[in-house]
Amino acid sequence: MTELDRIRNFSIVAHIDHGKSTLADRLIQLTGTVAERDMKAQLLDSMDIERERGITIKANTVRIEYPAKDGHTYVLNLIDTPGHVDFAYEVSRSMRAVEGSLLVVDATQGVEAQTLANVYQAIDAGHEIVPVLNKIDLPAAEPDRIKEQIEDVIGIDAQDAIPISAKTGLGIPDVLEAIVQRLPAPKGRRDAPLKAMLVDSWYDIYLGVVVMIRVMDGVIRKGDRIKMMQTGALYGIDKLAVLKPQMVDIAELGPGEIGVFTASIKQVRDTRVGDTITHEKKGCDTPLPGFKPAQPVVFCGLFPVDANDFDALRDAIEKLALNDASFSYEMETSAALGFGFRCGFLGLLHLEVVRDRLEREYDLDLITTAPSVVFKLFMRDGEVRELHNPADMPDLTLVDHIEEPRIKATIMVPDDFLGDVLKLCQDRRGLQVDLTYAGSRAMVVYDLPLAEVVFDFYDRLKSVTKGYASFDYQISEYRQDNLVKMSILVNDEPVDALAIMVHRDRAEARGRVMCEKLKDLIPRHMFKIPIQAAIGGRVIARETIAALRKDVTAKCYGGDATRKRKLLDKQKAGKKKMRQFGKVEIPQTAFISALKMDS
Amino acid sequence: MDDWRHGGFGVYVHWPFCAAKCPYCDFNSHVAATVDQDRWRRALLAEIDRLAAETPGRVVETVFFGGGTPSLMDPSVTAAVIARIGARWQMAPDVEITLEANPGSVEAGRFRDYIGAGVNRLSLGVQALDDADLKRLGRIHDVAEARRAIAIAQSVCDRVSLDLIYARQNQTPEAWAAELHAALRLSQGHLSLYQLTIEDGTTFAKRARAGQLPGLPDEDRGTDMYLITNEICDEAGLPAYEISNHAAPGQECRHNMIYWRYGDYAGIGPGAHGRMTLGGQRHATAGHRAPALWLQAVEEQGSGEVSRETLRRAEEAEEYLLMALRTREGVDADRYAALAGHPLPRARIDDLSEFGLLEMHDGRLRATRDGRLLLNRLIVELSETP
Ligand SMILES: Nc1nc2c(ncn2[C@@H]2O[C@H](COP(=O)(O)OP(=O)(O)OP(=O)(O)O)[C@@H](O)[C@H]2O)c(=O)[nH]1
Ligand SMILES: C[S@@+](CC[C@H](N)C(=O)[O-])C[C@H]1O[C@@H](n2cnc3c(N)ncnc32)[C@H](O)[C@@H]1O
Ligand code: SF4
Ligand SMILES: [Mg+2]
Numbered sequence: 001m002t003e004l005d006r007i008r009n010f011s012i013v014a015h016i017d018h019g020k021s022t023l024a025d026r027l028i029q030l031t032g033t034v035a036e037r038d039m040k041a042q043l044l045d046s047m048d049i050e051r052e053r054g055i056t057i058k059a060n061t062v063r064i065e066y067p068a069k070d071g072h073t074y075v076l077n078l079i080d081t082p083g084h085v086d087f088a089y090e091v092s093r094s095m096r097a098v099e100g101s102l103l104v105v106d107a108t109q110g111v112e113a114q115t116l117a118n119v120y121q122a123i124d125a126g127h128e129i130v131p132v133l134n135k136i137d138l139p140a141a142e143p144d145r146i147k148e149q150i151e152d153v154i155g156i157d158a159q160d161a162i163p164i165s166a167k168t169g170l171g172i173p174d175v176l177e178a179i180v181q182r183l184p185a186p187k188g189r190r191d192a193p194l195k196a197m198l199v200d201s202w203y204d205i206y207l208g209v210v211v212m213i214r215v216m217d218g219v220i221r222k223g224d225r226i227k228m229m230q231t232g233a234l235y236g237i238d239k240l241a242v243l244k245p246q247m248v249d250i251a252e253l254g255p256g257e258i259g260v261f262t263a264s265i266k267q268v269r270d271t272r273v274g275d276t277i278t279h280e281k282k283g284c285d286t287p288l289p290g291f292k293p294a295q296p297v298v299f300c301g302l303f304p305v306d307a308n309d310f311d312a313l314r315d316a317i318e319k320l321a322l323n324d325a326s327f328s329y330e331m332e333t334s335a336a337l338g339f340g341f342r343c344g345f346l347g348l349l350h351l352e353v354v355r356d357r358l359e360r361e362y363d364l365d366l367i368t369t370a371p372s373v374v375f376k377l378f379m380r381d382g383e384v385r386e387l388h389n390p391a392d393m394p395d396l397t398l399v400d401h402i403e404e405p406r407i408k409a410t411i412m413v414p415d416d417f418l419g420d421v422l423k424l425c426q427d428r429r430g431l432q433v434d435l436t437y438a439g440s441r442a443m444v445v446y447d448l449p450l451a452e453v454v455f456d457f458y459d460r461l462k463s464v465t466k467g468y469a470s471f472d473y474q475i476s477e478y479r480q481d482n483l484v485k486m487s488i489l490v491n492d493e494p495v496d497a498l499a500i501m502v503h504r505d506r507a508e509a510r511g512r513v514m515c516e517k518l519k520d521l522i523p524r525h526m527f528k529i530p531i532q533a534a535i536g537g538r539v540i541a542r543e544t545i546a547a548l549r550k551d552v553t554a555k556c557y558g559g560d561a562t563r564k565r566k567l568l569d570k571q572k573a574g575k576k577k578m579r580q581f582g583k584v585e586i587p588q589t590a591f592i593s594a595l596k597m598d599s
Numbered sequence: 600m601d602d603w604r605h606g607g608f609g610v611y612v613h614w615p616f617c618a619a620k621c622p623y624c625d626f627n628s629h630v631a632a633t634v635d636q637d638r639w640r641r642a643l644l645a646e647i648d649r650l651a652a653e654t655p656g657r658v659v660e661t662v663f664f665g666g667g668t669p670s671l672m673d674p675s676v677t678a679a680v681i682a683r684i685g686a687r688w689q690m691a692p693d694v695e696i697t698l699e700a701n702p703g704s705v706e707a708g709r710f711r712d713y714i715g716a717g718v719n720r721l722s723l724g725v726q727a728l729d730d731a732d733l734k735r736l737g738r739i740h741d742v743a744e745a746r747r748a749i750a751i752a753q754s755v756c757d758r759v760s761l762d763l764i765y766a767r768q769n770q771t772p773e774a775w776a777a778e779l780h781a782a783l784r785l786s787q788g789h790l791s792l793y794q795l796t797i798e799d800g801t802t803f804a805k806r807a808r809a810g811q812l813p814g815l816p817d818e819d820r821g822t823d824m825y826l827i828t829n830e831i832c833d834e835a836g837l838p839a840y841e842i843s844n845h846a847a848p849g850q851e852c853r854h855n856m857i858y859w860r861y862g863d864y865a866g867i868g869p870g871a872h873g874r875m876t877l878g879g880q881r882h883a884t885a886g887h888r889a890p891a892l893w894l895q896a897v898e899e900q901g902s903g904e905v906s907r908e909t910l911r912r913a914e915e916a917e918e919y920l921l922m923a924l925r926t927r928e929g930v931d932a933d934r935y936a937a938l939a940g941h942p943l944p945r946a947r948i949d950d951l952s953e954f955g956l957l958e959m960h961d962g963r964l965r966a967t968r969d970g971r972l973l974l975n976r977l978i979v980e981l982s983e984t985p
Contacts, residue, residue, distance in 0.1 A: 527954045549822040552974040554794040559858040560872045561918040571979045
């Protein structure tokens with residue numbers, strides 16, 4: 001048990017890539033938490049996909065011990081958080097477990113969209129904030145200008161911002177001192193009934209479900225019988241540990257401490273993030289407020305390329321879901337793609353990550369359909385339905401009106417590119433809410449339909465601003481609009497996996513682009529193929545793929561049928577990368593590429 | 600009855616040497632400073648002995664000396680090979696014995712000797728009737744030499760076929776039509792007309808990748824040239840009996856028809872392929888490709904074979920389809936069904952017939968004119984079904 005005033009708990013927050021995980025490395029290293037020979041860059045990013053992409057996806061906690069200048073040794077619990085907007089939920093729940101935040105700002109880039117979003121969350125959580133200016137080893141670093149920017153844009157005092165280089169280690173001792181001096185110690189009563197917050201849970205192949213908690217009041221010990229107040233479930237604590245970052249067993253955790261336990265819990269889904277944990281007997285009366293679960297906002301279909309892999313896909317999805325409660329799935333059948341799953345994700349990066357993991361860790365070949373959002377259908381009979389898949393759109397005459405999710409998007413962009421950004425937002429049915437300047441950077445706030453953003457908005461934003469814009473969003477509300485289902489017909493047959501919901505006014509333009517794209521994406525066949533976009537029975541755009549004229553081997557010589565047979569096998573393998581649709585073969589990649597809006 | 604009997608039995612002899620390597624050629628051909636003709640004769644004879652011992656009692660309907668450039672083979676070797684084939688197997692009374700020859704002056708001088716050795720059909724690699732184009736194709740003969748060689752060949756042999764390559768760089772359909780008419784005037788009932796193919800691993804492939812082969816026809820022009828070729832030959836009374844082969848009735852190359860009808864053939868020489876039905880099962884054989892390796896294998900191991908594979912019925916069916924669909928006579932549906940264990944895919948055929956690519960008549964499946972142009976695709980479509 002550690003005395004309260006010898007504990008400091010904090011999260012490290014920043015815009016993506018500003019150096020959170022690298023700073024965590026230095027803090028871990030300087031305090032000798034991990035042996036020098038076991039150190040590696042972004043030590044906490046332990047998932048393959050994190051290491052490969054160089055980003056943090058899951059928040060990670062480490063307990064370190066720091067002998068401060070005042071002669072006392074402090075226990076510091078640091079939580080490294082992800083920067084990408086899709087994983088903002090990880091940041092918000094992490095913040096609830098700690099009292100302060102290190103706000104890392106890249107001194108070469110300054111305040112970006114997620115910097116802002118994170119600061120507001122930290123302020124909401126009542127945090128003390130210590131600004132840290134990172135990457136001052138770089139020649140382009142402008143710590144003084146960025147200090148001013150922080151004050152101007154965010155409105156917090158940045159005079160004591162600590163200049164550091166997480167790469168070289170410069171300034172790290174100052175950070176440690178500031179943590180101890182400037183962040184508050186946790187509060188809590190040791191003699192009160194146990195009250196702990198369930199911060200996170202994950203599945204470990206050796207240990208089963210591991211639950212991370214922050215103790216508010218009371219003491220938890222190995223062997224204790226506990227109760228989860230929201231679910232009412234009862235468990236016995238099998239193992240109690242702290243993360244350094246490996247698990248190190250500990251006899252008890254008292255107020256202000258962060259640790260993990262196992263309790264023979266079967267699935268991550270049996271735990272609720274934000275739940276209150278207390279003792280089965282003599283528990284506390286009032287639970288903590290809890291937090292809203294993360295809601296999937298982007299949906300898409302995942303289908304096996306080889307229909308025989310459906311069972312393998314189901315197994316893989318179930319296993320993955322064990323560890324990722326924010327990802328939802330249900331079975332789906334498509335006339336074009338056969339059996340698969342409609343899956344919900346926190347955002348596009350989350351979608352990509354899940355798909356990558358399924359393909360890699362479970363060795364599956366998948367077809368991904370276009371991402372879509374959840375539309376609300378207000379039926380004439382008064383019923384309200386959720387539409388996860390445009391293919392399921394009921395007959396229009398039964399629908400009174402349709403609502404779609406809107407977001408509040410914050411974009412920070414250098415002046416020079418502002419025009420392009422405004423045009424992009426306008427093209428995506430955006431309504432400007434706010435436009436302010438900080439130096440040569442503009443901050444625009446737009447009210448946008450999520451449906452227009454889930455697909456390739458982020459890519460387009462990056463490309464029109466040469467990577468200089470940053471973007472953050474929050475779902476705001478559902479709002480009615482003039483939405484219709486657009487079908488795509490290939491060779492006169494509708495392809496359900498290509499159907500999309502669009503705004504009536506934009507349907508024609510979208511339809512035209514999709515038909516043109518498909519014309520390039522679908523290889524020529526032995527016959528000509530009409531491609532049409534239609535709303536209901538009305539065709540709004542069309543293209544034709546000309547028939548292939550010639551594919552024949554001129555010379556067949558010397559009786560080498562073997563070579564011809566091998567060639568045939570190769571062609572057949574190429575065909576496997578296609579989906580047979582009626583008489584037409586559509587390449588798997590077309591289902592996504594057709595929807596990209598380049599113009 | 601074994602399936603191969605539908606196609607017959609022939610012997611292919613590969614002579615892997617050439618005076619120069621043509622930049623478009625991916626055949627198993629090599630330029631060698633000297634060739635020990637005696638050693639090669641012994642090795643070829645030994646292989647005949649070996650293969651004949653495996654297939655006793657067969658009647659040889661055709662022999663084909665291919666290459667490489669078999670007209671660089673000493674006529675005495677040709678004579679010995681033909682004699683040995685006749686001794687180990689039984690030679691059909693009307694046996695067809697073809698020799699591929701390059702139309703250079705050296706070779707032309709020997710044509711009479713080949714006929715003396717038993718050859719009764721010559722196939723001349725004329726390739727083009729344009730000196731500049733012959734140069735571009737890397738050929739060492741010119742048009743005048745080729746004309747002389749054709750005349751000499753025709754004076755000693757009743758059946759002389761000419762090979763031409765079209766769709767060459769900057770060749771217009773009109774120029775090709777004129778050239779083809781000229782070739783038809785020179786010919787005696789058989790022409791092999793190949794559209795220039797850029798084969799992987801050749802000098803032409805490298806040049807094409809580097810953009811150094813400008814003026815090759817695109818798909819549309821290639822198609823047009825193929826169609827013109829067929830039209831002109833039809834009119835001249837030499838219709839296509841296979842994708843690239845044209846003959847007056849009765850003048851078809853019977854040896855090649857054995858391949859396309861999926862008969863059996865013994866493959867002798869480096870890189871030569873064979874199909875031999877032994878004990879009711881078809882085997883695919885291939886010789887070592889490198890001439891020196893093959894020679895050594897024959898001398899030291901008593902066999903030049905590098906691989907021998909027993910074909911499954913499905914593979915046989917596929918090969919039959921692959922080969923026979925190239926021909927005008929097409930695929931015998933009953934024969935296919937017997938090989939494959941299932942009939943030809945009826946529904947697919949109906950679809951493709953609707954598009955005018957296939958036709959089924961009197962139990963035979965044929966590619967139409969348009970279908971022949973898309974043969975590779977048709978075969979994928981037809982062979983996919985299990
Ligand atoms: N030159 C320099 N590079 C740094 C410094 N700190 C971090 N980097 C580099 O910046 C990149 C991003 O660093 P990370 O620590 O992964 O950033 P992050 O904020 O954790 O990123 P996310 O978790 O994806 O949001 C890496 O290439 C680091 O090597 C620094 O002080 N100086
Ligand atoms: C084995 S080769 C010919 C043998 C002989 N050495 C000659 O070149 O005349 C058979 C024929 O295939 C044709 N041929 C070879 N390579 C070709 C290619 N890349 N494209 C089209 N036809 C080709 C030529 O017409 C050639 O005559
Ligand atoms: S085309 Fe004929 S002569 Fe030229 S290399 Fe090939 S086989 Fe030899
Ligand atoms: Mg990170």
